[in-house]
Amino acid sequence: MSGTACACQEIECREIEIDYSLLDKIIRDDYGGNKEAMIMMMQAIQQVYRFLPEAAVKYLSQVIEVPITKIYEVATFYASFSLEPKGKYILSVCTGTACHLRGSGGLTEHISKRLGITPGKTTSDMKLTLETVNCVGACAVAPVVVIDEKCYPKADIATLNEFMDRLNAE
Amino acid sequence: MIEATQTATPPELKKITSPDGLALFRQELERRHDPNAPQILVCSGTGCRAAGSAAVVDKFKEVLSGTGWNGKVIPLAKHTGCHGLCSRGPLVVIEPGNLFYQRVSVDDVEDIVNKTILNNEVIKKLQYKPANSKEVIAKASDIPFYAKQTRLVLKNIGKVDPTDINDSILRGSYSALAKVLTRMSPQDVINEVANSKLRGRGGAGFPTGLKWESCAKQEGIRYVICNADEGDPGAFMDGALLEGDPHSVLEGMAICAYAVGSNRGYMYVRAEYPMAVKTLRAAIPQAEALGLLGENIMGTGFDFKVTISTGAGAFVCGESSALMASLEGKVGRPRPKYIRSVEKGFRDSPSNLNNVETYANIPAIITNGGDWYKSYGTERSSGTKVFALTGNVNNIGLVEVPMGISLMEIVFGIGGGIPNKRSLKGVQTGGPSGGCIPIPHLIPDINVGYGKLAEVGSIMGSGGMIVMDEDTCMVEVSRYFVNFLFEESCGQCTPCREGLIRMKEILTRITQGEGREGDVELLVEIGNFTNNFSLCGLGTSAANPVLSTIRYFREEYDAHIRDKKCPAGVCKPLFHYDIDAETCTGCGVCKTKCPVKAIAGEKKKTHVIDQSLCIKCMECYKSCKFRSVKIM
Amino acid sequence: MKVLNIVLNGKAVTAKMGQTILELAREHDVFIPTLCDSPALEAAAMCRLCTVQVIEGKWPKFVTACNFPLRRDAEVVTDSPEVRHGRKLIIELLMARCPTSPELQRLAVDYGCDLERFSPLNDDCVVCGLCTRACEAVTGRTLSLAGRGTAIHVDTAFQKASTFCIGCGACVQICPVQKISMEDVDGERRIILHGKIASRVKLPQCTSCGKFFGPLVDLKQVMERMGEHLIPPPNACVCPECSRRNLAVKLGKRYFEQYGVFEEEGQADAG
8 A cells, every 4th residue: 555646746646655564564563562652653653654644543543543643742742742844954953042142143144145035944856854943962062053963063154155055056 | 813702601601600700700700700801892782772883883893894804802892881972973982992983984994903903003193182282091981070070889781781781790790789689688688678778769859768768668469660760851861871881780670679578670761761661671581591580599489470561651650559550451650659659669569660770770889889879979969860961061961970969060171061052950860750950150059969959949959960051042942841840741630730730831931021020929939839839749849840930030031031132042932133243254154054044144244044045043143153153 | 438627628537548539529518629620531631720739748839639548647738829739830821822711711711810921822722641541441442642842642553533433522522611522414424533533433324214423433342342133234224213212112012913913103002
C-alpha cells in the first residue's frame, strides 16, 4: 500500500508517498505499538519524511488506537513537530539568553528580511526553513546558528550571507 | 609497538556476578592501567564540539597512528565530556603532567604531537594566560578557574571517556551501588541521603531524603524518574553531566530505586540534546552487559531497568507533572499538584522524580557519607552546586562551587571578571523563573544559597547564571524572558496565558518607545496576579524577571517610558550613537567594522556616524578602545 | 471516615477527608464563582476563577476550590480582597477575549470590572476546556485543545471536519459562552465551531415518515454502552417517533387479540 503523488505542485495538495511497511517497523517493531512511546514514534516518522504527513498520522492512529485528534493535539503542542513539509535546509538560530545577549535576535531579523520569511516558515522554493531553538547549550560560542545539525559558533551576518549566497547558487 | 589497551574489555573480565566481583574487576583494570602512560584528553562537550573539537580528536588519531614510534606507548586521544572552561575551547589536557592547551585547532595537532608528546616541549602560544596578563599557567589544576572550584559532582568529567564504561569503573563508578546492595538497607540509604541535607538541584530545592522517604512509604509500583529536560536558556550543566559522566547519574538512579523500592527507571531527555541521548543509549547497554544495571544487578537479585524517553521541544515539560504526562505519550500539560507525584505521578503511580545533578551527587554521598557532604556548603544549603556561568564574563563555562560562596567570587575570582573593561550590572539566576540580582551597586554581594537567593527576589534554579554588564538593558531582559514564557506556556490556565500576553504587550510597547504612564504599576499588578493564581510552577514564577527588574532597575523603566530613552543603548528606537569629538583619535577601527559603511572620517580626524544609514548593530560601540562612541 | 475541622469564612464546619473546598462551600451555601467546572466532568482548574485562600499551617496559600482536597484541619477564606482582586482580573482578561459570556457579564458587574482596561483579543473562546473534556468523556474522537500557550485553541484533527464525531452535541450543551452550535441540514448534522464546520455526521432517513433523525452512530454508541446491539437494518430504518408508534400498535394489537377486542391507536378504551 502506498499513498499517491498528486500531479499539482501546490504545497497543500502535494501528497507524499507513504511507506507503510516502514511505518510498521517504527510503530510495531521499534516501539512495540506502545501508546506511551507515541511521541518518539512521531519523531521517528518525522525523521523519515522531514515532517508529519497526514496519511502517516492517520495510520499511526489506527495502529496504536489513539484518536487522531489526540495525535494532532500532541503534534501542535510540541515545537519540534511540523505538519508542513520542511525545506531542504533547516536553519535554527539559538535564542538562549547568552545568544540573545550577543545579538542572535539581529541574526534572525536579518535572515527574515533577506528571505522574506518569518521563523517557522519555509521559502517558496522549498530550499530553506527558518527556525528558532531555545538553547543548544553552546553558550560559550554564542551566538549559535545550527544548520542541519551542524553548529556554527560565533555566527555573524557575514557567515549567514555566505550561506545564503551559496544556497542561491544551487 | 605497544598499543595502549585501556579501552578494550579484557577477555577474562566478563559479567560481574557479585558486588565483590566489581571490586576485583576494578582491581584488574587498575593493574592494567599505567598512570604514567600519556593521555590526550580532548574536550568534546557541546561548546568545544561547536568550536570543532571532533576534528581535533580525529587529527590526533591520524597523526598518532603514523610511523615513528620506537616502542613507546602510543598516547590515547580520547573524547571526554565538558572540561568546563568553554570560552577557551577547544580544550586539550595532556597527562601525565596535567598540561593545559586552549583554542586548539586542527592545524595545531601535528605540532603538539611532534613537540609536546615526542619531545616534552611546551607550545607557549597554546597555553592559558589570564585575561589581563602574559603569564602562562601550565597545569589545568593551577588555573584559577579550576583551582577555585570544588569539583565533586564534576570530578570525572573531562577525565573519563563517556563511551567506555571501564574508564568510569576505574574511577569508582558503581562502587557506591555495590556498597548499598551489600551493606545497607533501603532505610539506611534514605537516612544517609537525609543526613546529607541534599536539596533538589533542579531548582526548587526540596529535601531529597524527604522525597525518597515519602515515596518509599507508598503502596504499589514505584517509578524512578530523572528529569533531564534542562530547558532554562543558558543552562547546560545537566547536558554536560549526561554527556561526560553518564554512569554517575545512572548509579544515582539505581541507588534511589533500591531505597524507594522501585525496579523501573525513566530518563527524560530534552530533544535538543541529541548527544546526551546518544551517550546514554551507549552507556546503558554497556552497564547492562556487565551486570551493573538491568536484571539481577551484581548477582544480588535487585533489578533496575532504565528506559530513555525524549522530549519534543517544550520547556514546560521540565515541570514534573508535565514531564510525566509526556512520558505517557500525551501533551505536556501540568496538572495541579495538590496530590504530589510521590503519591500519584507517572501512570498515576508513586513516582520519585529528581534532577540529573541531584542523582549525580548520590554515589559520593553514599561512599563518603552524609556528614562529608554537609562539610561543604552552609547549614541550610549543603554541598556544592554546578552553575553554567555565561553572559558578559571572561571565563564562560561550567563551575562547581560550595554553597555559601559569594557571588562576586564566582564572577571575579572564578569567572575572571567582565571583558572589555565594562562594569558589572547584575547577575541573573534561575532562568525565566528567576530574578536579576543588582550586584554590586545595590546589593554589594550575596552568599549563594536557596534562601538567600529567594530573599532578593530570585531563585537558585537549575544553575543558569548570567552575568550582565552595563550594556544590558534590564527592560529588554524582562521582555526577553516574558517572550520566552509566552511561547513556552502550555496555555491551559488563565493567569499564565493571559498574564503573559498582556505583560508581553506592555513590555514590547515600552521597548519600542510607546510606554505609557501607569505601565509599570500595571506590570506589577498583572505580575503578582500571575505568580499567585497560576496552576503550575512555570506560571507561579513567570513574573519574577519582570518584578525583580522593576524592583531594582526602576529608573530604566522610567527612562524608557517618560524620556523615551534606552540608557544602555539596546532598544533601537530609543537611542542613537554619536562619536565624541573630544576623545575620538581618528584611528578608523569603527569605520572598518561598520557593516553598512555609515561612518565617515579621515585618519587622525574625528569620525562621524551617518544616522540615516546606521542600523545600531553595536559593532562600532564594542570595538572603540577609547569609548568614544556614546549612547545618546 | 475521618472528619476534619474547617473554619469556612469564619464559621466552624466539618468536612470529610478528601472533600474539595467547592463541595464543602456548596454544602454550606457559600458561593464561589466557577467557569470551567461541571458536575459531569472531573475538575480541570483551568480558569482559576474559583481560587480561594487556605491556611493549613502558618501561611495562607492560593488554591482552586474545585479540586483542592481537604486533608487536614484548615481555615478557608473564599472572598478576601486578594482573592477578589484576582478574580476581577480573570474576568477582565477573559472578557477581553470573549465579551459575550452571560455568566462573565454578571460577574463583571459583581466584581466592579473595568472592561476597557485590556485591548480586545477578538476570540470567541474562553479556553475553559469544557467542550474538549466533554468530548473526551463521550468518545474522545473529535475535539482537542491544539497548540500551546497563547496559540491554544479548540480544534479538530488537521482543522478538517471530523468524520469520527457522533453528533451527540455534548460540546454544544456545555459551552459556557454558547459559541458552539449544531444544525441539521439536508440529512447532515453539522457542529459549528469558530464559524467553521467542525464535524459532519450523516443522518439516516426514516423509511416510514421520511424525516431525518438522530445520527445512527450516536444511537449505536448509546446501545453499545447499554450492552445491546440493536441496530435497525438500513431498509427498516425508522425514526424514534415512528418506532414508538409501531410498537404501540403492535402491543395494542397483541393485548386486544388476547382479550378478543381490537382497538385502533388513539381510541378511548372500552373497558
